[in-house]
Amino acid sequence: MYDGPDTSSLYWPDVDNTIFGNGRMSYNSNRVASLDDVGRFSSSDQLEFSASDLGLGIKRRLTIDYDGNLRLYSLNYVTGLRTITWEAVLQ
Template identity: 90%
Template structure:
């Protein structure tokens, strides 16, 4: 899980949990690949593959760039995510004073969550792969 103001760099990875209620390391990973671009990948016991961003498109066709040797991202307090590979997205409830977290869930989807203070439940405010 990535929290606001926490640096995420080339040497770090977000790894999913194995299943609902099973907190062992899972098979889905969010990281900078060797081409300096953030990717979601499956790395299971028998196979591995990239599945996001759009694997049928080029890096530049996805609006990204591999010309970024520093490989760093940030999630700000307002709910905006930005990366040196030009990946940008925002929470649907932009604003200060909301607790947030970016998590790769056990189903392999990368999601930005915001805490609803009334219900004390986490609400999805952005997701990489639309359901």
């Protein structure tokens, strides 16, 4: 199972801030996100995280699972199994 920090990054913005205080724009509904070859995720609304097994040559999959949690999985080539290397809400 996931062996990362006790607290992950929070996607939901601070409700006490304004839209602009949270780094968002009220007139732009477009979002851009990328997951690079090393395992770093970044998005236009300032969400950033990295896989716990950061490095080149690992196949990864970003998934919203059945429970609604966003998770990053890495493929183990030897076993053919995927392991969780980051999750938005720790279970």
